[in-house]
Amino acid sequence: MKPIPFNKPFIIGRELSLIADAVAQGHLSGDGAYTKLCHRWFEEKLGCHKALLTHSCTGALEMAAILCDIQPGDEVILPSYTFVSTANAFVLRGAVPVFVDIRPDTLNIDENLIEAAITPRTKVIVPVHYAGVPCEMNAIMDIARRHTLLVVEDAAQALLSTYQGRALGSIGHFGCLSFHETKNIISGEGGALLVNDARFAERAEVIREKGTNRSQFFRGEVDKYTWMDIGSSYLPSELVSAFLYAQLERAGEIIARRRSICSAYATQLAPLQQRLHIADFDEDSNGHLFYVLLDSLDTRSRLIAHLKSQGIHPVFHYVPLHSSPAGRRYGREGSGMQVTNDLSERLLRLPLFYEMSADDITRITAAIREFFID
Numbered sequence: 001m002k003p004i005p006f007n008k009p010f011i012i013g014r015e016l017s018l019i020a021d022a023v024a025q026g027h028l029s030g031d032g033a034y035t036k037l038c039h040r041w042f043e044e045k046l047g048c049h050k051a052l053l054t055h056s057c058t059g060a061l062e063m064a065a066i067l068c069d070i071q072p073g074d075e076v077i078l079p080s081y082t083f084v085s086t087a088n089a090f091v092l093r094g095a096v097p098v099f100v101d102i103r104p105d106t107l108n109i110d111e112n113l114i115e116a117a118i119t120p121r122t123k124v125i126v127p128v129h130y131a132g133v134p135c136e137m138n139a140i141m142d143i144a145r146r147h148t149l150l151v152v153e154d155a156a157q158a159l160l161s162t163y164q165g166r167a168l169g170s171i172g173h174f175g176c177l178s179f180h181e182t183k184n185i186i187s188g189e190g191g192a193l194l195v196n197d198a199r200f201a202e203r204a205e206v207i208r209e210k211g212t213n214r215s216q217f218f219r220g221e222v223d224k225y226t227w228m229d230i231g232s233s234y235l236p237s238e239l240v241s242a243f244l245y246a247q248l249e250r251a252g253e254i255i256a257r258r259r260s261i262c263s264a265y266a267t268q269l270a271p272l273q274q275r276l277h278i279a280d281f282d283e284d285s286n287g288h289l290f291y292v293l294l295d296s297l298d299t300r301s302r303l304i305a306h307l308k309s310q311g312i313h314p315v316f317h318y319v320p321l322h323s324s325p326a327g328r329r330y331g332r333e334g335s336g337m338q339v340t341n342d343l344s345e346r347l348l349r350l351p352l353f354y355e356m357s358a359d360d361i362t363r364i365t366a367a368i369r370e371f372f373i374d
């Protein structure tokens with residue numbers, strides 16, 4: 001039986017011809033014509049002040065941590081149910097990650113628990129839009145305003161999702177996107193930092209270019225470039241940007257397809273609502289993930305084995321950071337972790353990729369029905 005992987009990287013349009021064009025233009029390092037086209041696309045489509053492509057979302061988060069001026073001992077509030085980079089980027093600058101529990105309905109940071117985790121050392125809140133579903137940004141921005149904190153949205157999974165009509169990643173002071181091959185829009189590895197507060201734009205360019213003012217030099221604003229600040233090499237090559245731009249040209253189609261796969265899963269699994277929980281379909285989200293919640297870790301393990309025996313490859317998700325070796329060493333809990341501990345053991349993500357067929361979906365849902373009913 002043909003295996004159904006969890007994810008399959010894809011090419012949708014002009015990726016290879018745009019790479020060939022970048023080669024023909026003779027500019028392969030960063031910040032050539034395709035990088036600029038991508039920057040403009042994000043600024044226009046997402047409404048951010050400045051977009052800067054990076055080599056990964058991890059890189060964008062690291063840049064954000066520098067821009068937030070994190071000093072050793074500063075505290076950063078974030079969910080434990082997230083990817084390591086959300087915490088690592090700040091720990092690299094000496095911060096203490098303070099983990100707050102998630103909401104059972106969205107698996108996003110519980111905004112009602114944030115305020116109790118704030119101390120005089122708190123500097124930043126990092127909401128993670130899990131599965132492309134928006135965090136409660138009004139409440140989070142309000143808390144940040146009242147306590148003079150910065151907000152870095154980890155929107156790795158959330159490109160083209162919205163919150164009350166605004167693009168995710170464009171609401172906090174910074175937004176961080178990922179184009180890793182597991183995301184909706186891909187370039188192999190890739191990311192972007194969205195700078196929404198103009199005060200940080202100039203420094204962001206410098207940090208991204210090894211701490212130099214090379215971007216200003218290329219625009220003819222200074223007559224030589226030099227070392228201005230700390231920084232690193234965060235920009236992608238033109239080959240990556242050309243690939244990414246070809247995907248951005250078809251972004252609407254890609255998101256629509258993923259949303260229709262999610263809605264087919266939801267319809268076909270609805271009769272099993274008593275046996276597994278399906279999150280409500282969020283009209284504003286980008287169809288990044290489709291997950292189900294089983295009644296126990298044991299059921300999840302048995303369902304995974306059953307599906308794998310039929311060549312279907314679902315995967316669970318994060319090991320909560322507060323319980324990981326590095327999370328215990330560098331961070332602390334800023335609330336109880338009941339929801340995180342419970343749901344992380346019961347969540348299962350089903351295969352979801354652009355080229356999935358209707359038959360693939362039917363085969364997967366039939367195998368799940370067979371597990372529970374037959």
Ligand SMILES: Cc1ncc(COP(=O)(O)O)c(C=O)c1O
Nearest residue numbers: 056057058083085156178180191
């Ligand atoms: C929530 C979250 N943040 C950050 C990242 C890191 O993204 P990248 O692989 O582009 O560095 C990921 C990757 O899966 C993620 O899911």
